[in-house]
Amino acid sequence: MAELKLSESRDLTRIERIGAHSHIRGLGLDSALEPRAVSEGMVGQASARKAAGVILQMIKEGKIAGRAVLLAGQPGTGKTAIAMGIAKSLGQETPFAMIAGSELFSLEMSKTEALMQAFRKAIGVRIKEETEVIEGEVVEVQIDRPAVSGAASKTGKLTLKTTEMETVYDLGAKMIEALGKEKVQSGDVIAIDKASGKITKLGRSFSRSRDYDAMGPQTKFVQCPDGELQKRKEVVHCVTLHEIDVINSRTQGFLALFTGDTGEIRAEVREQIDTKVAEWREEGKAEIVPGVLFIDEVHMLDIECFSFLNRALENEMAPILVVATNRGITTIRGTNYKSPHGIPIDLLDRLLIISTQPYTEDEIRKILDIRSQEEDVEMSEEAKVLLTKIGVETSLRYAIHLITAAALACQKRKGKLVEMEDISRVYQLFLDVKRSTQYLMEYQNQYMFNEAPTGEGDDDESNAMLP
Numbered sequence: 001m002a003e004l005k006l007s008e009s010r011d012l013t014r015i016e017r018i019g020a021h022s023h024i025r026g027l028g029l030d031s032a033l034e035p036r037a038v039s040e041g042m043v044g045q046a047s048a049r050k051a052a053g054v055i056l057q058m059i060k061e062g063k064i065a066g067r068a069v070l071l072a073g074q075p076g077t078g079k080t081a082i083a084m085g086i087a088k089s090l091g092q093e094t095p096f097a098m099i100a101g102s103e104l105f106s107l108e109m110s111k112t113e114a115l116m117q118a119f120r121k122a123i124g125v126r127i128k129e130e131t132e133v134i135e136g137e138v139v140e141v142q143i144d145r146p147a148v149s150g151a152a153s154k155t156g157k158l159t160l161k162t163t164e165m166e167t168v169y170d171l172g173a174k175m176i177e178a179l180g181k182e183k184v185q186s187g188d189v190i191a192i193d194k195a196s197g198k199i200t201k202l203g204r205s206f207s208r209s210r211d212y213d214a215m216g217p218q219t220k221f222v223q224c225p226d227g228e229l230q231k232r233k234e235v236v237h238c239v240t241l242h243e244i245d246v247i248n249s250r251t252q253g254f255l256a257l258f259t260g261d262t263g264e265i266r267a268e269v270r271e272q273i274d275t276k277v278a279e280w281r282e283e284g285k286a287e288i289v290p291g292v293l294f295i296d297e298v299h300m301l302d303i304e305c306f307s308f309l310n311r312a313l314e315n316e317m318a319p320i321l322v323v324a325t326n327r328g329i330t331t332i333r334g335t336n337y338k339s340p341h342g343i344p345i346d347l348l349d350r351l352l353i354i355s356t357q358p359y360t361e362d363e364i365r366k367i368l369d370i371r372s373q374e375e376d377v378e379m380s381e382e383a384k385v386l387l388t389k390i391g392v393e394t395s396l397r398y399a400i401h402l403i404t405a406a407a408l409a410c411q412k413r414k415g416k417l418v419e420m421e422d423i424s425r426v427y428q429l430f431l432d433v434k435r436s437t438q439y440l441m442e443y444q445n446q447y448m449f450n451e452a453p454t455g456e457g458d459d460d461e462s463n464a465m466l467p
Helices: 046-061 079-090 101-105 111-121 173-182 241-249 253-259 267-283 303-312 361-374 381-393 396-412 420-429 433-442 458-465
Strands: 068-072 096-100 123-144 155-161 166-171 188-193 199-205 230-240 286-290 292-296 320-325 329-331 338-340 351-355
Touching: 046 079, 046 320, 046 351, 068 079, 079 096, 079 292, 079 320, 096 101, 096 111, 101 111, 111 123, 111 241, 111 292, 111 303, 123 166, 123 241, 123 267, 155 173, 166 173, 173 199, 230 241, 241 267, 267 286, 361 381, 361 396, 381 396, 381 420, 396 420
Parallel strands: 068 320, 068 351, 096 292, 292 320
Antiparallel strands: 123 155, 123 188, 123 230, 123 286, 155 166, 188 199, 329 338
């Protein structure tokens, strides 16, 4: 009898991409905003994380608008990781928009329009709505099916009860179909939206908890509702100002959000929306949720963008702006002037600056341990020591890149644990920046259009390039 090859089957539902910051779960702070040594994927950078925790608290309170924070530090010191930690800690309710400075110059719209759209993506509106719902425990569902198929539509009756009353409702074809989809049966506690007819199953009634000996882990037991069957409930929808802009400025409405054709939005449309939102706020129907706009590579913005940011931050509807850069004193794009981080002095004056420091050897080791776990790579102690040494001498990013490459080298030799020989092999195969530069310096005469200063052979080489 042929042996079944079960190893060939793949679970397609669990394919996940492992990104550079997929191990980040939060900022790794305790309740007193003190940073833990290793927590939620974050290692080291204690002072920067503590400062980010204070900013996070400010964002959650949502009272201060238009504040800006600069994350400044050398490449590979965890600036984007801190921004991702803030995003994860905020949760789903608070909007978090993320763009790179270079993105603004590659879009089919003006730079200031792209910045304005990014700003409005980071501002949420929590809209409150009162709806009438019927909420109760299902006593009985009766569905009458016609004897001849197609002769007449199904009809039925639904009996609902609360602790105080019981009512029978007549059911139409659509409601019967909705009940069938939700698999509603007697003993379930359900809520029916009167306006849309949407049925939500809230759980099983506690009175029916002993109907079966065993229940699935997803079964949730709830109390039978009390009071009247018909109730008025407050429903909260969370949308961003950009989504409202797109829906109101396009003929296809909310479908424009899916097609991606947002284009430039007229200032009049935005003014009308802002006026409407202000009315809702006064009436108590809506509240503004200032989110976070994160701009990476902020030194790539030019003087026009910086001027726009200066003005936009003064608006009461502005989100918290977090920008990051790895530049020192450099030229402001669009001018001949030099400034710290390539940002004009007047904007720098508005920024709360958080500095990140290079990682120590011990911290590099901990980060490599977390990344090995994230990438599902088992490594021997000696291999980890060697990889940490490589990380200290070259860069943390280069060492992280070698993890998966070493795992593939180990797989090639049919090993189960990544050893020192696998790390050494991939270290020889893939050059780091220092070794690549050294190689270029040694063989620069053999490259075309070389601009590095050389010795005597300059004239001969330049003659050799001529046709």
